[in-house]
Every structure is written in C-alpha cells, then in structure tokens.
Amino acid sequence: MELLQKIGSIEKDALAETMHQKGYAILNEILTNEQCDELIKNYDQSELYRKTVVMERYRFGLGAYKYFNYPLPSIINNLRTSIYPILAPIANTWMRALNIEISYPTGYDEFLKLCHDNAQTKATPLILKYGKGGFNTLHQDLYGDIYFPMQMVIFLSDPEIDYNGGEFVLTQQNVRAQSKAIVLKPKKGDILILTTNFRPVKGSKGYYRASMKHGVSEVHSGERYTLGIIFHDALT
Numbered sequence: 001m002e003l004l005q006k007i008g009s010i011e012k013d014a015l016a017e018t019m020h021q022k023g024y025a026i027l028n029e030i031l032t033n034e035q036c037d038e039l040i041k042n043y044d045q046s047e048l049y050r051k052t053v054v055m056e057r058y059r060f061g062l063g064a065y066k067y068f069n070y071p072l073p074s075i076i077n078n079l080r081t082s083i084y085p086i087l088a089p090i091a092n093t094w095m096r097a098l099n100i101e102i103s104y105p106t107g108y109d110e111f112l113k114l115c116h117d118n119a120q121t122k123a124t125p126l127i128l129k130y131g132k133g134g135f136n137t138l139h140q141d142l143y144g145d146i147y148f149p150m151q152m153v154i155f156l157s158d159p160e161i162d163y164n165g166g167e168f169v170l171t172q173q174n175v176r177a178q179s180k181a182i183v184l185k186p187k188k189g190d191i192l193i194l195t196t197n198f199r200p201v202k203g204s205k206g207y208y209r210a211s212m213k214h215g216v217s218e219v220h221s222g223e224r225y226t227l228g229i230i231f232h233d234a235l236t
C-alpha cells in the first residue's frame, strides 16, 4: 500500500478516542523499511537542512538534530499535509474543552498561512541521531505564539536490533500532583502522535490543562534515528 493509502485507512474515531484518553497514540507500520533507510541515508546530505543542533552544546542532551529546509522532501510534506486534517478536529475538541478561543483550520495550508502571518516561516521537521550514551532531555517543541497541540515522531531505527535503551519518554503533569511517566518503544516505521504542550484531562470540576513533555532515555548501544514532524513553523 502507498503511504497516502495507509494514512487514508487510519481509523479516525479510534485515533481521536485514544488521543482524548491518553494524549498519545501509535500508528503501526506506516513507513516501509526502505523509506526509513532513505531518510537515514540523507542525514549527511547537508543541502537538505537549514540548521544543525549539537545537543550537548545547549545541554539539551547528547546527540544531534538537523532541521529540514523548504522545500521539504515529499515524504515529509505528504505526512504533514495528510495527517494534519485528521488531527485538527481533535485539537479543536481539546480547545473547546479547555475554553481556549482557538479554532484550527481544517486544511494544512490554512494553518501554515496562520504561522506565516505571525512571522513563523521556518521549517520545523527534523531528523535526530543518537549514538551510545545519547539522550534527549524532557522538553516541549514550541517555536512561537502559534502552536498546534500535537506532533509526530517517526521511528526510523529498530529497537533491540539497531539500538538498545533509548526509550521514548512522555511525562504528564496533573494539577497538584507530581509527573507521571510513560515509556514507549515504537518499532521502525511506526508513527507516534503525541501532545506537544498540554491536553484536557477531566477532573471533578470539569477539564483542566495537563502539561506534557517528552524526551529520550539514554541509548545503551547502537544508533537511533527519528524523524520529528511538528506542524507549526518557527520564528527562527
């Protein structure tokens, strides 16, 4: 099946329900091994990227990532534009639950225009590489006032085959409580959809904002690559 066909066959209601219940969801086997390997192979094609960040320089962790430049590789563009319309209604439900006056447009072009009108014009999709000892500290990917509350991580390496350790870690901070940790190990080709900043969680007095962060635990051996797709563009 072609990529867009696979995305077309995603069970939208089930995905929405999982996002409402948990704030994350895994879509299994969306990219082929060949598509993953191609993205990894292009890690060294410097003309594809606008900026490289060596994580230890900023104490973000240990490893490196590169932001793609426009025009994006077609696979990244296809993923962004085809998955956004599935997530926009979920995002709108979240904003309504939290009484936030934000309504996300149904089409991705319109959302990007909103970013561009607010000076957020730089591409944010990125490829990340971690070797032995690599990790990514807990963070949120916000790049300006305009944000989309969900993002994707595509797993390009196989756990236990290409690397050990390197679990994906999500934390959820509930009001008046310590953070809850969620540890995930998706397989090569899987897409993880996660909460970028906060999501509604039902409490005794209605919905409140549960803040979420994500990061990566230490890689014990091998190499781990991921592709991050954030929907909003960046100021810089």
Ligand SMILES: O=C(O)CCC(=O)C(=O)O
Pocket: 128, 136, 141, 152, 153, 168, 214, 215, 216, 225, 226, 227, 228, 229
């Ligand atoms: O390497 C990972 O799994 C984390 C990637 C990440 O932080 C992101 O894509 O925003």
Ligand SMILES: [Fe+2]
Pocket: 139, 140, 141, 214, 228
């Ligand atoms: Fe991130």
